[in-house]
Amino acid sequence: MILQDVNLDGQTVRLTLAKGRIAAIEPTPGPATQTVLSLPVEPHVHLDKTGTISRCRPKAPGLFGAIEAMAQDKANWTAADLRNRITAGMDEAWAAGCRAIRSHIDWNEPAVPLAWDIAAEVAQAWAARMPLIRSSLSGIDLLGDPDIGAQIAARVAQDGQVLGAFIYRHPDLETRVPFVFDLAERFGLMLDFHVDEGLEVEATGLDLIVAEATRRGMGTRVLCGHACSLAIRPDADRAMDALARSGMALTVMPTTNLYLQDMTPGRSPRLRGLAPAQDLRAAGVPVLLGTDNVCDPFYPMGLHDPLESLRLATLAAHLAPGDWVDAITDAPARALGLAPQRLAVGEAADFLLLPAPDVLAALAHPGVPRQVIRGGALQT
Structure with a gap:
């Protein structure tokens, strides 16, 4: 040819x-x-949640309204339902040209969730075409429990996957964040955090993650997503400089954060809700673009397509798209532990x-x- x-x-x-x-x-x-x-790499999706919006519309606005709607829908998460929806998401990402994909899987109780095992089956079926990397997703209060956290980490390590946590102004973060890093070191795991997904200056969990990753020299094994509060924190420059020094990367989610942040019924949003991509890159932070949620309570539209994420980020974050292709190719490849494509x-x-x-x-x-x-x- x-x-x-x-x-x-x-x-x-x-x-x-x-x-x-x-x-x-x-x-x-x-x-x-x-x-x-180069073929894009998708660093952040939720294949266990995708395709559910028709049956679980949120009753309350914003992130926590979506979380509640999603929790109620889990009664519908049978093996067949999960397999069909996860496979549909994989088909869509494959058609878009994805080379690899990391999906977060909710893990909200000590027992291994059905979605974890079904996603493993789908990953095995797709292994020769497009790797599906799974990251557990537990609240830091659950993962930070000494007994439960170790149990989850042991299973994630057994499966050769990624340990993940959700952090948003939780209590006792000064104890729980180091414990999660202890688990990662003990079991040899990469970490992926949902952190500070809100527009409150008090949301500073990122700082604790950065400090711990820096202290342990683990920055290249840790990925964070969201960090929306950086858009409004008065000390954001200091936080971004520290993040850059740690060696960690950050995933920005154009669709979900534009949709959920600053959402008040009957009032137009004033804030975009995105982590400051240009400032992060200028500080030296590897910036990735993630699709995040597709057709679920967190974002009721969308496609599993990194080019569409780049397209929206171009508009929302005022990017020159030709200069940001690496945010959907080489940067996510490195953050996920893959070799960049040449x-x-x-x-x-x-x-x-x-x-x-x-x-x-x-x-x-x-x-x-x-x-x-x-x-x-x-x-x-």
Whole structure:
């Protein structure tokens, strides 16, 4: 296969593909008509929750209204229901061109949740195509319990997955956060935190995570998501500098945080609710973009599609999209422990082919058109 007039990292080239690999890259004169990007990596979704909005509309606004609606829906989470919805999310991410995906799975009691095991079955079925990495998601009050936390961590380690916690102005964080790090060190686990998902200056759980990761030299094994309060904290610059020094990355969620934050019935929102992506990157923090929730009480619309996350972030966070492609490719790959993909001679011919001369033009319309190339062949 030969692809003409391709924009590859800002240069117009001719790509030759052979035997599933990039056989040649040759500069050519003239403008590009199509753009090649590495396959995206999805760092943050909730496949156990996806596709439930039609049966569990929140009765109260904001994050905690969505949490309550989701809790009530769990009576419907049979093995068949979970398998169908998780598989549908995987199908959607695959069609979008994803290379790998990390999904948080609610773990709200000591027993192993059914969703954890069903997601494992789906992951096994997909292993040859697109890895599904599972991260447990427990409130820090549960995970911070000495007996229960160790039990959860042991099972997560047995399965070779990721330990996760939800933190939002919980009591005793000064004790519980170090304990979760103790678990990670004891069981050899990566950590993924939902932290400070709200617009209150008192939401400073991120600082404790950063301090602990820095003290233990674990920054590259820890990922945080949300950190919405950075948008309003008067000491945000100090917090972002500390985050950068720790080596940790942060996932920004354009859809869910725009939708849930500053939500008051009968009043238009005044605040966007997003962590300050540009400021974070300027401070030296690796910034990722995550899809988060899709068609559930936390966000009643959406697709499992990192390009759509980039498109919305371009609008909401005033990004130059061509400069932020790494937020859906290399940066999440590194944060998830994967090797970044290289588009070079001899490397696998796995990439997105966008019918536009550059990324901005490609994102001009919803439902970003693309062709997905895997192993040098068009994915159908």
